[in-house]
Structure formats: C-alpha cells, structure tokens
Amino acid sequence: MDLSTRFWMVEDAPTPVGPFSHATEQHGWVFLTGQMPTSPDDDNAPLPEGVAAQTTRVMDNLVLVLKGIGLGLEDVVSARIFLTEFKRDYAAMNAVYAAYFPPAKLPARTCIGVTGLARDALVEIDFIAHRQTSAAA
Incomplete structure (x- = not known):
C-alpha cells in the first residue's frame, strides 16, 4: 500500500475556483474538494439558475472527479453540503x-447554512470516499 499522499487534478473536472487539488488521498481515504455549480467545459459560463439545477451541476462535477480518480458514488462514505439559503x-x-x-x-x-459561497453559488458539496485498494502511482 502506498503511504504517500496523492494530490489529484482531474482533466475533465471544472477548473478549481481557488488554489487546491480536486482531491487528496492517503491510506485509501479520498477527500474531494467541495464542487461548485460551474461548467466543466467553460469556467466563465453563468451558473445554472436555482438550487435544483445548481445541485445537479455540483453532483455531476463530483461524479467527474470520482470517475477521474477511478471511484464512483458507491465509494462515498460522507458528504458535507453548504447552502446559502438553507430554509x-x-x-x-x-x-x-x-x-x-x-x-x-x-x-x-x-x-450547513452559510452566508456566502464562491461565485455567488447557492450550494457547494464535498465528499469523503474510501478506496478499497490504493490507486496506481
């Protein structure tokens, strides 16, 4: 088992909105950075309108990151969700x-209800996943 930390940048995933990796991994535990409802094809495209459309885009972005590192939603063990308009x-x-x-x-x-998110998004979601075997280096 590889004990070093792996820093993942996924080519097909959206451009990060800050200085961070799409995910980091150690000992089979994978921490996915919170995804925004940004387009993976055009970082400057307007965000989808409404929380349902933004949640769909965020979840699809998380799936892109998972797929890019050889995982799927079945590997997700925990999620954190941030909403600017909780109620x-x-x-x-x-x-x-x-x-x-x-x-x-x-x-x-x-x-969690929050007062603001990057890009004036309504929702952000991050994941913790677990890989049964270490990724190939």
Missing part, C-alpha cells in the same frame, strides 16, 4: 441529492 433551498436540494444514491446506501452527511 428556502433545503427540500429542493435534498430531492436532487437523494436521486444520486440508492436509498439504502446514503452516505453520512452534514448540511
């Missing part, structure tokens, strides 16, 4: 989020 958007975000996972295999989760 207004919680139910709509949940409806989209839940559709990505089998009902009996939902990751542990925390959902």
Whole structure:
C-alpha cells in the first residue's frame, strides 16, 4: 500500500475556483474538494439558475472527479453540503441529492447554512470516499 499522499487534478473536472487539488488521498481515504455549480467545459459560463439545477451541476462535477480518480458514488462514505439559503433551498436540494444514491446506501452527511459561497453559488458539496485498494502511482 502506498503511504504517500496523492494530490489529484482531474482533466475533465471544472477548473478549481481557488488554489487546491480536486482531491487528496492517503491510506485509501479520498477527500474531494467541495464542487461548485460551474461548467466543466467553460469556467466563465453563468451558473445554472436555482438550487435544483445548481445541485445537479455540483453532483455531476463530483461524479467527474470520482470517475477521474477511478471511484464512483458507491465509494462515498460522507458528504458535507453548504447552502446559502438553507430554509428556502433545503427540500429542493435534498430531492436532487437523494436521486444520486440508492436509498439504502446514503452516505453520512452534514448540511450547513452559510452566508456566502464562491461565485455567488447557492450550494457547494464535498465528499469523503474510501478506496478499497490504493490507486496506481
């Protein structure tokens, strides 16, 4: 097992909005940076309108990162969700989020109301995943 930390940048994933890797990995634990509802094809494109559309884009971006490092949603063990309009958007975000996972295999989760997010996004989500075997170097 490779004990060094791996810093992942995924070619097909969106351009990071700050100085960070898409994910880091050590001992099979993978920490995915929070994804924004930005387009992986055009970093300057307007964000989707509404929390449902933004949640879809965020989840799709997280799937791109997972796929780019050889993982899938079935490897996700925990999620953190950040909402700028918690009371207004919680139910709509949940409806989209839940559709990505089998009902009996939902990751542990925390959902937090915040005063602002990068790019004036309504939602940001990060993941912790676990790889059964180490990635090839």
